[in-house]
Amino acid sequence: MQDIISVKELNKHFKIYKHHRGIMGPLRNLATRESTLVKAVDGINFVIQPGELVGYLGPNGAGKSTTLKMLTGLLVPTSGEIRVNNHIPWKSRTEYVAEIGAVFGQRSTLWWDLPVIESLDLLQHIYKIPEDRFQQNLGEFRELLELDPFLNTPVRALSLGQRMRADICAALLHDPKLLFLDEPTIGLDVVAKERIRRFIEHINQARGITVLLTTHDLSDVEKLCKRVMIIDHGKLLYDGKLDLLRERFGEKRQLIVDFVEEYEIISIEGAVIADREGSRITFHFSGQDITASELINKLSAQYRIRDLEVREPDIETTIRRIYEERLLE
Amino acid sequence: MRLFWELSKLAFQRQLTYRAATLAGLATNFFFGMLRASVLIALYHGQSEIAGMTITDAITFTGLTQAAIAFLSLFSWYEVMDSVYTGAVSSDMLKPMNYFNFWLAQDSGRAFASFLLRGLSIMIAYALLFDITVPQSADQWLAFILVLLLSWLVSFSWRFLVNLAAFWTPNALGIARLAFILSWFLSGFFMPLRFFPVWFVRLCYLTPFPYTINAVVEVYLGLVDGQALAAIILAQIAWILLLVLAGMIALRAGVRRLEILGG
Amino acid sequence: MSHTFNIYRHLISVNIRGQMQYRVSFLFDVLATALITALSFGSIALILQRFNNIAGWTVYELAFLFGMAETAFGTMDIIFSGFDPPYFGRRVRLGTFDQMLLRPVNLVVQVLGSQFILRRFGRIIQGSIILLISLTHLEIQWTAVKILMLPVVFISLVIFFGGLFIIGATLSFWTVESLEVVNIFTYGGTELMQYPMEIYPNLIRTFFTYILPAIFLLYYPTLYILDKPDPLGMPPFSPFLAPFVAVAVFIVAFAFWNYGLRFYQSTGS
Numbered sequence: 001m002q003d004i005i006s007v008k009e010l011n012k013h014f015k016i017y018k019h020h021r022g023i024m025g026p027l028r029n030l031a032t033r034e035s036t037l038v039k040a041v042d043g044i045n046f047v048i049q050p051g052e053l054v055g056y057l058g059p060n061g062a063g064k065s066t067t068l069k070m071l072t073g074l075l076v077p078t079s080g081e082i083r084v085n086n087h088i089p090w091k092s093r094t095e096y097v098a099e100i101g102a103v104f105g106q107r108s109t110l111w112w113d114l115p116v117i118e119s120l121d122l123l124q125h126i127y128k129i130p131e132d133r134f135q136q137n138l139g140e141f142r143e144l145l146e147l148d149p150f151l152n153t154p155v156r157a158l159s160l161g162q163r164m165r166a167d168i169c170a171a172l173l174h175d176p177k178l179l180f181l182d183e184p185t186i187g188l189d190v191v192a193k194e195r196i197r198r199f200i201e202h203i204n205q206a207r208g209i210t211v212l213l214t215t216h217d218l219s220d221v222e223k224l225c226k227r228v229m230i231i232d233h234g235k236l237l238y239d240g241k242l243d244l245l246r247e248r249f250g251e252k253r254q255l256i257v258d259f260v261e262e263y264e265i266i267s268i269e270g271a272v273i274a275d276r277e278g279s280r281i282t283f284h285f286s287g288q289d290i291t292a293s294e295l296i297n298k299l300s301a302q303y304r305i306r307d308l309e310v311r312e313p314d315i316e317t318t319i320r321r322i323y324e325e326r327l328l329e
Numbered sequence: 330m331r332l333f334w335e336l337s338k339l340a341f342q343r344q345l346t347y348r349a350a351t352l353a354g355l356a357t358n359f360f361f362g363m364l365r366a367s368v369l370i371a372l373y374h375g376q377s378e379i380a381g382m383t384i385t386d387a388i389t390f391t392g393l394t395q396a397a398i399a400f401l402s403l404f405s406w407y408e409v410m411d412s413v414y415t416g417a418v419s420s421d422m423l424k425p426m427n428y429f430n431f432w433l434a435q436d437s438g439r440a441f442a443s444f445l446l447r448g449l450s451i452m453i454a455y456a457l458l459f460d461i462t463v464p465q466s467a468d469q470w471l472a473f474i475l476v477l478l479l480s481w482l483v484s485f486s487w488r489f490l491v492n493l494a495a496f497w498t499p500n501a502l503g504i505a506r507l508a509f510i511l512s513w514f515l516s517g518f519f520m521p522l523r524f525f526p527v528w529f530v531r532l533c534y535l536t537p538f539p540y541t542i543n544a545v546v547e548v549y550l551g552l553v554d555g556q557a558l559a560a561i562i563l564a565q566i567a568w569i570l571l572l573v574l575a576g577m578i579a580l581r582a583g584v585r586r587l588e589i590l591g592g
Numbered sequence: 593m594s595h596t597f598n599i600y601r602h603l604i605s606v607n608i609r610g611q612m613q614y615r616v617s618f619l620f621d622v623l624a625t626a627l628i629t630a631l632s633f634g635s636i637a638l639i640l641q642r643f644n645n646i647a648g649w650t651v652y653e654l655a656f657l658f659g660m661a662e663t664a665f666g667t668m669d670i671i672f673s674g675f676d677p678p679y680f681g682r683r684v685r686l687g688t689f690d691q692m693l694l695r696p697v698n699l700v701v702q703v704l705g706s707q708f709i710l711r712r713f714g715r716i717i718q719g720s721i722i723l724l725i726s727l728t729h730l731e732i733q734w735t736a737v738k739i740l741m742l743p744v745v746f747i748s749l750v751i752f753f754g755g756l757f758i759i760g761a762t763l764s765f766w767t768v769e770s771l772e773v774v775n776i777f778t779y780g781g782t783e784l785m786q787y788p789m790e791i792y793p794n795l796i797r798t799f800f801t802y803i804l805p806a807i808f809l810l811y812y813p814t815l816y817i818l819d820k821p822d823p824l825g826m827p828p829f830s831p832f833l834a835p836f837v838a839v840a841v842f843i844v845a846f847a848f849w850n851y852g853l854r855f856y857q858s859t860g861s
Binding site for chain 2: 614615616617618619620621623624627628631632635638639641642643646647767769770771772773775776780783784787788791792793796
Binding site for chain 3: 014069072073074075076093094095097098102104107108109111112113114118122125126127128
């Protein structure tokens with residue numbers, strides 16, 4: 001299948017001008033213009049297939065939003081190539097943006113003083129959405145996103161979660177092929193987050209819309225994305241399956257066993273005892289050396305087990321380790 | 330008093346940080362000064378003196394008034410109003426300081442920074458480019474400084490009063506804009522008041538506005554002295570007292586209203 | 593094309609409805625803007641009781657310049673309010689320009705549609721009253737060309753000032769803090785045109801003749817309409833340049849806008 005997004009050697013550099021202090025500062029600023037170059041995005045390559053749902057991760061200031069802004073045509077790249085759905089985003093802006101939907105978490109694209117429904121009506125005109133298609137989509141989204149209680153409320157009076165739902169609805173009414181989401185769950189409570197995740201999953205699966213989302217919240221990624229890309233200091237550090245990431249960089253998997261009696265356990269090949277608390281013993285093991293079932297088989301062949309639990313390494317700790325220890329560079 | 334000083338210093342420093350804006354403002358003020366000077370020169374049409382003002386005085390007048398724009402916040406000042414609308418007013422009221430003084434302190438810092446950055450710079454630019462009038466004696470300088478200081482107090486107590494409208498209506502911005510425009514025209518900013526017909530000057534002097542701009546201009550140019558000068562200073566003080574009193578009364582009523590509304 | 597216009601109409605109506613939510617403030621604002629114009633001219637008129645004329649221009653001749661400049665600027669100020677440099681600068685600083693870039697509609701149309709400040713109507717009312725007073729008091733020898741010149745000059749002025757607003761707005765892609773400088777050309781330009789150009793120093797006049805040719809927009813057409821001699825000795829076709837200058841400035845502004853867009857740095861997160 002043809003790639004829906006392809007990014008080659010993408011760069012975005014910003015010049016930050018030095019500001020002189022003091023009363024004569026502005027004059028000196030004009031005269032010298034010393035600047036430092038910040039490489040917000042530094043030679044990124046990736047492709048995305050139609051229908052994928054990809055999580056784009058990175059710490060603050062890593063270059064996530066800058067990438068997303070270039071993909072949506074808001075920013076012009078310093079160099080490199082972007083093709084999305086056969087468009088160069090910033091060149092054929094009007095044709096291109098008609099085919100995508102985008103939500104930038106902190107900022108509403110709706111009209112501040114208008115009731116939500118009127119904003120949506122206005123979007124129907126702007127995107128030239130046929131009436132039947134509009135009604136059909138609106139009907140579906142109203143139900144799935146539970147928009148009805150605040151459809152007649154002005155946007156300025158909405159809660160953060162309500163606004164996000166209205167914005168996501170607004171981004172999808174014109175049947176875009178792609179959806180870009182920048183921090184779609186930021187600042188929301190658990191229930192609201194869950195509702196939005198379910199919706200994103202739904203439109204990805206039922207409608208085949210390709211979704212690229214940036215997030216701070218790793219539970220978003222865990223619940224939604226099979227594939228993740230990790231960016232830091234403008235460079236792409238990882239691009240692949242989430243499971244693989246966990247395996248390669250995760251801490252050891254844990255097997256916690258409650259034995260019937262206390263044993264002077266002999267060593268089991270492929271696992272180490274990390275903790276011992278009466279009859280409860282915690283083993284650490286790595287999926288490359290031994291599988292969980294092999295380990296359990298070996299143990300139950302020799303000892304009497306009352307209960308056991310396998311703990312997968314937590315993705316959050318994994319990712320934090322990647323940033324902190326710069327494991328991928 | 331210590332708090333007053335700190336607030337003033339903070340406002341002063343804040344003003345210093347807007348450097349590019351200051352330069353842009355200066356260029357704009359200066360350009361408009363040139364336009365206004367051109368009009369006056371054309372009006373004089375070679376005459377050496379009109380209504381007691383020489384052409385040099387007239388050019389100096391345009392410099393002084395342009396220099397006063399930032400110092401007196403002549404065109405706009407909506408800070409108290411903003412704080413009422415944002416609700417910051419409630420926490421500001423809790424400060425161990427009279428609310429009027431709280432803003433007076435901040436405006437003093439703002440005004441002083443504007444005086445240095447925008448006022449003095451314009452006058453220096455004028456002095457370099459044109460022949461301008463300068464006070465001739467220490468007495469006149471002293472009188473000028475006193476009148477200038479009082480003009481700031483007249484201007485501030487008036488601006489404060491106007492801003493209080495925000496306690497009563499969500500539409501105070503429109504009212505304040507109207508008030509600013511009125512004060513701007515009646516203050517003698519546009520043209521020296523002595524060029525206008527007598528009835529118009531009398532009308533202006535029924536308001537406090539000539540005591541902001543016109544008084545400063547006349548004292549600086551040495552057009553008044555002795556009794557007339559004393560009268561100006563007394564009138565300034567009287568207006569300050571009156572406006573501050575009105576401000577206090579309005580403030581108390583406004584706060585009571587805010588409490589009733591549970592703001 | 594009709595679709596674009598339709599959207600423009602929709603956007604404007606949204607904006608106007610927003611303004612009407614603050615009705616009292618709106619009325620005061622209309623009054624305030626009207627008052628500025630009335631008082632500015634009233635002051636000149638009062639001053640002229642003492643001085644009789646400025647550089648040989650009577651109060652009614654000045655009223656022509658003044659009324660035309662104010663009416664045209666006021667009209668532009670409503671139509672182009674979305675490009676009003678401080679307003680647009682705030683949009684750029686807050687990053688709300690992003691939402692326009694994300695919509696499949698021409699950007700200029702969206703910016704024009706984003707703001708339509710009706711309260712500036714006061715300026716048009718007062719400006720046209722002053723213009724009307726001038727026209728009824730001046731004994732103009734009307735010809736077909738002169739009559740045609742009135743709307744042409746008016747429209748040219750609107751386009752010219754609109755171009756300046758676009759240039760000012762574009763500058764905010766680089767700097768927001770220094771934007772006040774643009775006032776020299778926009779508000780300064782109107783103020784400048786309200787008086788006969790011969791009163792200004794050479795430096796200013798040269799600038800507004802050869803670099804930003806504002807002199808041809810109102811001053812020269814007015815000399816022609818009022819049959820006044822040209823004290824500056826410019827070529828005889830000077831009174832007819834207004835539409836050409838206006839279109840040229842607008843084209844330059846538009847090209848600059850398109851160039852500047854590349855430098856937009858969507859700030860914030």
